[in-house]
Amino acid sequence: MHKGNTSLIFILFLIAMVSIGWGVAFLSLAVLLEKMEPMQVLAARWSITALVFLILMAAGKIRFRLRGKNALFLILAGLFEPCAYSILEAYGIKLTSASTSAIFVASIPSMTLVLGILLFRSRADLKLVVSIAITFAGVVIATFLSPALSLGGTKAGMMCMGLGVVAASMYSLSSRKASEDFDAGTVTAVMAFEGAIFFNIIAFAQGHRGDTFLLPFSDWTLAGHMLFLSVFCAFGSYFCYNRLLRDVEPALATNIAGSLSTIIGVVCGILFMGDIWGWYTVVGLCITLIGVWLSTSRIKEDKQSLDNSEGM
Numbered sequence: 504m505h506k507g508n509t510s511l512i513f514i515l516f517l518i519a520m521v522s523i524g525w526g527v528a529f530l531s532l533a534v535l536l537e538k539m540e541p542m543q544v545l546a547a548r549w550s551i552t553a554l555v556f557l558i559l560m561a562a563g564k565i566r567f568r569l570r571g572k573n574a575l576f577l578i579l580a581g582l583f584e585p586c587a588y589s590i591l592e593a594y595g596i597k598l599t600s601a602s603t604s605a606i607f608v609a610s611i612p613s614m615t616l617v618l619g620i621l622l623f624r625s626r627a628d629l630k631l632v633v634s635i636a637i638t639f640a641g642v643v644i645a646t647f648l649s650p651a652l653s654l655g656g657t658k659a660g661m662m663c664m665g666l667g668v669v670a671a672s673m674y675s676l677s678s679r680k681a682s683e684d685f686d687a688g689t690v691t692a693v694m695a696f697e698g699a700i701f702f703n704i705i706a707f708a709q710g711h712r713g714d715t716f717l718l719p720f721s722d723w724t725l726a727g728h729m730l731f732l733s734v735f736c737a738f739g740s741y742f743c744y745n746r747l748l749r750d751v752e753p754a755l756a757t758n759i760a761g762s763l764s765t766i767i768g769v770v771c772g773i774l775f776m777g778d779i780w781g782w783y784t785v786v787g788l789c790i791t792l793i794g795v796w797l798s799t800s801r802i803k804e805d806k807q808s809l810d811n812s813e814g815m
């Protein structure tokens with residue numbers, strides 16, 4: 504953890520906001536994708552988020568600066584997420600199966616840990632490794648024992664998902680490094696601006712013009728889902744996650760927030776989308792929760808250790 508007076512309760516609040524936003528986001532995406540192309544959704548979503556930041560900056564509520572020794576990592580964070588990851592995930596899911604993509608996504612904390620050790624000299628202890636392994640095992644059990652299991656997919660799809668895992672991991676690590684010089688508002692704003700420019704260029708090249716922004720506001724339902732993705736998720740959840748990374752190691756933050764959002768997503772899918780579930784789902788999610796509990800206890804230990812060292 505970085506030195507500071509961040510309370511454990513505030514850290515848990517950040518985790519909750521991230522998990523809810525990411526976990527429920529797929530419901531809004533599913534509704535919007537029935538009427539819009541993927542690049543249209545991404546372009547509109549991040550453009551609205553960028554607009555929110557511009558309004559807040561004009562009102563003096565958020566300070567924005569790009570000067571600092573870790574400015575490169577600030578730019579890289581936005582390039583890895585949403586730019587690279589969103590594209591790789593979209594094509595990866597399209598060219599593989601839901602089961603295959605779920606396994607890849609569940610491996611993001613492990614990849615974050617490995618890349619953090621190799622590139623950023625991050626540390627790893629037994630509790631962190633075990634908690635990541637347990638949460639991954641929970642997802643595998645819920646996936647492999649499901650009667651809807653399908654591990655098909657093309658090599659191109661597998662490559663996209665693999666590169667997507669790397670991109671997601673590098674985003675967390677880059678954001679963590681950028682947080683040494685920049686606050687969460689600046690990191691998230693750069694993500695929004697890069698995403699808005701990147702996805703609008705692609706949408707324009709695909710022949711989409713004003714419909715990208717008119718279509719999601721053609722009725723109240725679409726507008727509500729688009730605003731949820733743009734304001735609560737892209738703005739709020741990513742802001743909270745970038746703030747979380749200032750105090751929590753990337754592998755730990757990814758494991759907790761990613762696992763909880765998976766659990767919320769699965770429950771929402773069962774309740775609102777009619778997804779298949781059974782004892783394997785319950786067992787898998789319970790095992791995942793055990794891994795989350797271990798990761799959370801590790802945060803508590805780090806916090807107590809930091810408070811004790813500052814009190815000396």
